[in-house]
Amino acid sequence: xxxxxxxxxxxxxxxxxxxxxxxxxxxxxxxxxxxxxxxxxxxxxxxxxxxxxxxxxxxxxxxxxxxxxxxxxxxxxxxxxxxxxxxxxxxxxxxxxxxxxxxxxxxxxxxxxxxxxxxxxxxxxxxxxxxxxxxxxxxxxxxxxxxxxxxxxxxxxxxxxxxxxxxxxxxxxxxxxxxxxxxxxxxxxxxxxxxxxxxxxxxxxxxxxxxxxxxxxxxxxxxxxxxxxxxxxxxxxxxxxxxxxxxxxxxxxxxxxxxxxxxxxxxxxx
Ligand SMILES: O=P(O)(O)OC[C@H]1O[C@@H](O)[C@H](O)[C@@H](O)[C@@H]1O
Numbered sequence: 001x002x003x004x005x006x007x008x009x010x011x012x013x014x015x016x017x018x019x020x021x022x023x024x025x026x027x028x029x030x031x032x033x034x035x036x037x038x039x040x041x042x043x044x045x046x047x048x049x050x051x052x053x054x055x056x057x058x059x060x061x062x063x064x065x066x067x068x069x070x071x072x073x074x075x076x077x078x079x080x081x082x083x084x085x086x087x088x089x090x091x092x093x094x095x096x097x098x099x100x101x102x103x104x105x106x107x108x109x110x111x112x113x114x115x116x117x118x119x120x121x122x123x124x125x126x127x128x129x130x131x132x133x134x135x136x137x138x139x140x141x142x143x144x145x146x147x148x149x150x151x152x153x154x155x156x157x158x159x160x161x162x163x164x165x166x167x168x169x170x171x172x173x174x175x176x177x178x179x180x181x182x183x184x185x186x187x188x189x190x191x192x193x194x195x196x197x198x199x200x201x202x203x204x205x206x207x208x209x210x211x212x213x214x215x216x217x218x219x220x221x222x223x224x225x226x227x228x229x230x231x232x233x234x235x236x237x238x239x240x241x242x243x244x245x246x247x248x249x250x251x252x253x254x255x256x257x258x259x260x261x262x263x264x265x266x267x268x269x270x
């Protein structure tokens with residue numbers, strides 16, 4: 001790891017293998033954001049002893065390869081709505097163009113320049129403190145169908161409940177609408193899309209004795225994913241046991257220029 005720049009006492013730029021990473025070390029919060037993808041992959045408010053986000057233990061931090069963990073930004077499209085899968089933004093460089101440090105939190109704004117060099121495609125604003133607010137604003141031409149593909153750090157997938165989701169879901173593995181339990185328990189490969197606006201998902205983690213709450217704002221879907229034994233790039237065979245994705249998505253109703261999706265994340269002990 002090579003230090004590139006000390007921006008302020010709380011913010012430093014460090015190289016993780018091929019990727020520049022902004023490290024935040026503030027009395028209230030620690031966090032890490034890769035400039036590739038404006039990709040938050042670690043957030044730990046002072047009152048918790050474990051990271052809220054999961055990061056693969058074999059993440060190689062290679063340019064052009066999306067980081068396996070944290071909050072990949074799927075933009076301008078989700079999944080196979082275009083090529084590459086989950087859009088280009090997670091493998092492009094973003095610029096840190098604004099920051100503000102207060103006694104409670106750190107505010108960061110990253111811009112994604114348009115590929116033709118004219119104007120912006122998107123902006124990501126992060127407020128990192130006791131809570132974490134991520135706001136993705138579509139600034140480009142045309143429409144966007146993004147998602148904030150958050151991977152949460154849990155003690156053991158077999159002891160986790162997801163609360164606040166509907167009991168009907170589109171299962172991407174069987175390509176059909178199905179009925180599921182609420183709260184949702186996961187015991188196999190799941191790749192499912194819940195059509196629900198502005199949902200609040202609560203991840204009840206008995207192992208770590210804590211609850212993570214995600215408010216999905218301006219979203220029209222929540223995607224839940226865990227690959228279980230399905231081989232997945234940059235992930236160990238047992239990596240699935242300690243992660244669950246609960247994604248803030250805007251898939252079937254596009255965003256126009258100036259519109260945003262937001263995830264507000266908080267964590268509390270039981
Ligand atoms: O491996 P990737 O490109 O990061 O995608 C991971 C998963 O992301 C989820 O959002 C999709 O619903 C899954 O279908 C996909 O497998």
